[in-house]
Amino acid sequence: MSTERAATGLTPGTAAAAPTMAATVARWVSRISWALCVAGASLGLVLPLPVLYEIVMDQLRNPPIWVFETTGYAIIIVVFAASGHGLSTGHHFRVSLLPERLPALARPLARLSAVLQLGFGLVLLLAGVQQVTIDYIQGLRSDTLLAVPQFLPQLAFPIGGIVIALQGIAHLLAPPPERSHDATWR
Numbered sequence: 279m280s281t282e283r284a285a286t287g288l289t290p291g292t293a294a295a296a297p298t299m300a301a302t303v304a305r306w307v308s309r310i311s312w313a314l315c316v317a318g319a320s321l322g323l324v325l326p327l328p329v330l331y332e333i334v335m336d337q338l339r340n341p342p343i344w345v346f347e348t349t350g351y352a353i354i355i356v357v358f359a360a361s362g363h364g365l366s367t368g369h370h371f372r373v374s375l376l377p378e379r380l381p382a383l384a385r386p387l388a389r390l391s392a393v394l395q396l397g398f399g400l401v402l403l404l405a406g407v408q409q410v411t412i413d414y415i416q417g418l419r420s421d422t423l424l425a426v427p428q429f430l431p432q433l434a435f436p437i438g439g440i441v442i443a444l445q446g447i448a449h450l451l452a453p454p455p456e457r458s459h460d461a462t463w464r
Contacts, residue, residue: 304452307444311362314441318359325352343423351431358434362441365395366448385453392449399443406435 297305332345412418414429 298452300451304448307448307451308363308366311366311441311445311448314437315360315363318356321352321359322356325349325356347420347422347424347426351426351434354431355434355437358438359441361438362445365442365445366454388453389450392446392453394446395449396443396446399439399441399446401439403436403439403443406432406437406439410436 328342328345328349332342335341410429410432413432414427418428419425420428
């Protein structure tokens, strides 16, 4: 037996299961969701700074006009950017009553869930692109002193649609395993 096989514990008759192409693609798609989640989390980490600035300036009787609106837009972007990663890790609201009661349905229900994720993501993507395009063409701006072009914060919708659809594709290619941290029904 070679030194390499001895180190891995493999004998000549056994082989390590190589990841399938579908699992590899699913892993890369999940990495895209993770990267967008990191971008959203980074924005979330700096979000308290403008609020702190507003508090200080309010005490100095010179409140800024831009903080409330821009932080609201930032929160929306954070939520949509992190949505795909939340689906990949299971840190979202989900009901697992049927798979627990009828384990034979667990895999088909996971596939159905992935198809619904993909469908919802595509609807959100298409509707978001349509809304962004219309508002860009019309030059729609917010009714505030900032007059923010509305297509900018609305870009969160197609971004969310992309990450949700990508995660649906990842779950179709490689359904997530059952998670031990799920609540159990008693």
